[in-house]
Amino acid sequence: MTGGQPPGAGLPGSGLPGNDPRTRTSAGPAAAERHPVPPPSELELSRRAWRRARGRRSTVVALASTLLFAAVAYLVVTRAPGWPRVRTTFFSPTVAVEHLPEILVGLWLNLQVLVVGGVLVLVVGLLVALARTVRGPAFAPLRILATTYVDLFRGVPLIIVLYLVGFGLPALRLQGVPTSPFVLGTVAVVLTYGAYVAEVFRAGIESVHPSQRAAARSLGLSYRQSMRIVVLPQALRTVTPPLLNDFVALQKDVGLISVLGAVDAVRSAQIAVGQTFNFTPYVVAGLLFVLLAVPSARLADAVTARARRRQQAGGLL
């Protein structure tokens, strides 16, 4: 708009204090009365206009390059010699529509495992992380146990844990051991992800500067109180972005419970493939998992960006 402003036209007034964003955002009502924010100068207005124009330009460039890339990819794939065949076996709209309902029903099971498992993973992860960081000789067995658990379940592939838990536990024929693939699958997922998340929590706890504990202890807070009131709240802030990334990974890994015979999205697709000799149901299931993951992935990005901004704001002080 005012992008054509000659440079330097608005110089008078541009040197005024009070344009510091910190004064603007942090000052309470009382402070605002003492230091009213002066109206933006011509110079500042032209800068803002330029930034807006640049923003629009970048959007156009991004859009154009994306479209170009998509067009090239489309042409390369559709001109491949095997494409007509691939299209009918992997991308058949009729097969997709026909089997979508049962795949959706299966996905509902995945979602349940995801929600129940996700919550349990957080609880297990936090408890194990606390067990690993607790000090004192009396807690040595706890620490060793927690460390062994983490080493073990971070190392073993999830699919093997699924087999061992899913088929091994029921084979014991102990009373009270559940046999439902849903429960067993959730247990296996929680065991594996609990180990990962425990490490994330531990890293977060250790990232809180030691002087914070010193300050807490010097106020007379006990170890537990320092942990609960001072260390953990700060650690949780740090670990939220990596936790969200783990959640995205968990979203697709809940599809693995199909190996236990649970009729989830993947298993439903498999059954449909067996009936139709067409692979489209797999593609449908895959797309559904992607649709599930996209919002969480974007959320993770947003939270990470916000955390970075906050850190930088702190660094300016």
Place this chain on the structure above:
Amino acid sequence: MVKVFGGVAVLRGVDLPVGEHSVVALIGGSGSGKSTLLRCASLLETVDDGQVLLDGEDVTDPRVDADQVRRRLGVVFQAYNLFPHLSVLDNVTLAPTVVHGRPKAEAVDEARTLLTRIGLADKAGEYPDRLSGGQQQRVAIARALAVRPRVLLLDEVTSALDPELVGEVLALVREVAAQGMTILMATHEMGFARQVADTVAFLSDGVVLESGPPAQVLGDPVQPRTRRFLSRVIDAGRL
């Protein structure tokens, strides 16, 4: 008191009485162990020999509950150690409510009084990273005072303050001292020590080399090493 770090005795037999209601200023070069001494006194470090006596009780005895002892101390560190996730008011009321079990309303009232005294009443709802360094340090002092400590341990509390604010803090410390507070403070500001302290102790080579009234230690030191230290400080324009 003895404290060893990695085979090096940072403190090798420090003996420093701090009388009730008195203000003792600890001076010495960078790395002479002032912070270490204060950390040992507040039981954040374990001494490697010797004792810390608080009201005649040996608090370095491993059978003593260190948390209980720390409740009787107020500590302000060299670097700001406010809790960044808590507001200024919550920083100040945390220990009184959580550790000392005082009613929240009472603690808030007292905290507001303290914040008014340090001139930051309007910042009660702010988070520490929104405050200047000097403001943060004043809040840290208020937080230490909020537990009504028997002894106040201050580690270079003025080193981050603007000259005009130093006077303010000085007045605050003097006021606190007049109310019967016992203070042990490390400082690089000799003017501050001269004005506020009853006793100045010069820490060098892991021992208290010289201690006495500020006029004597700062004005007419006996030890050549103290003289050399002070002349360097004067050259740096800090006296």
